[in-house]
Amino acid sequence: MQPMSPEEVVAFMRDGSRTGKLAVTRKDGAPHVVPIWFDFDDTTGELVFVMGRDSLKARCIARDPRVSICVDTMEMPFSFARIDGEASTTTHDDDPEAILHWATETCRRFVGDEKAAQFGRRNADPEELLVRVTPARYVGAAGIAD
Numbered sequence: 810m811q812p813m814s815p816e817e818v819v820a821f822m823r824d825g826s827r828t829g830k831l832a833v834t835r836k837d838g839a840p841h842v843v844p845i846w847f848d849f850d851d852t853t854g855e856l857v858f859v860m861g862r863d864s865l866k867a868r869c870i871a872r873d874p875r876v877s878i879c880v881d882t883m884e885m886p887f888s889f890a891r892i893d894g895e896a897s898t899t900t901h902d903d904d905p906e907a908i909l910h911w912a913t914e915t916c917r918r919f920v921g922d923e924k925a926a927q928f929g930r931r932n933a934d935p936e937e938l939l940v941r942v943t944p945a946r947y948v949g950a951a952g953i954a955d
Contacts, residue, residue, distance in 0.1 A: 813949030818890040827880040833869035856942040890949035899939040909933040
């Protein structure tokens with residue numbers, strides 16, 4: 810097993826179209842984990858994604874902005890990477906261009922260039938929030954089963 814550096818964690822998370830698993834904390838302290846499409850802002854180093862403003866994950870983040878996002882491989886020799894950090898949100902009213910941009914770029918990773926604009930417009934709905942996660946901790950390991 811090889812531990813990953815912060816740069817290796819980001820590179821691993823960016824590779825292909827691995828879906829992130831977002832972990833937040835519910836009001837009663839129970840964990841809540843959901844899959845997300847995400848990308849990285851190269852200018853700030855933040856992990857970014859778009860979510861519905863009325864979703865459970867949005868309510869959890871509004872109450873407690875601490876989050877974890879994990880991605881992994883499902884085949885031998887198995888690897889994973891995780892970023893722990895603090896999330897901040899931007900509403901559509903505050904910056905509709907940023908939401909459209911990141912909805913499109915996030916979708917591009919998962920649906921390709923041909924459909925990115927279509928999915929981006931759909932996912933940049935006024936009911937969506939842009940989430941930016943400022944990393945505080947990077948954890949990852951490659952070749953776990955080696």
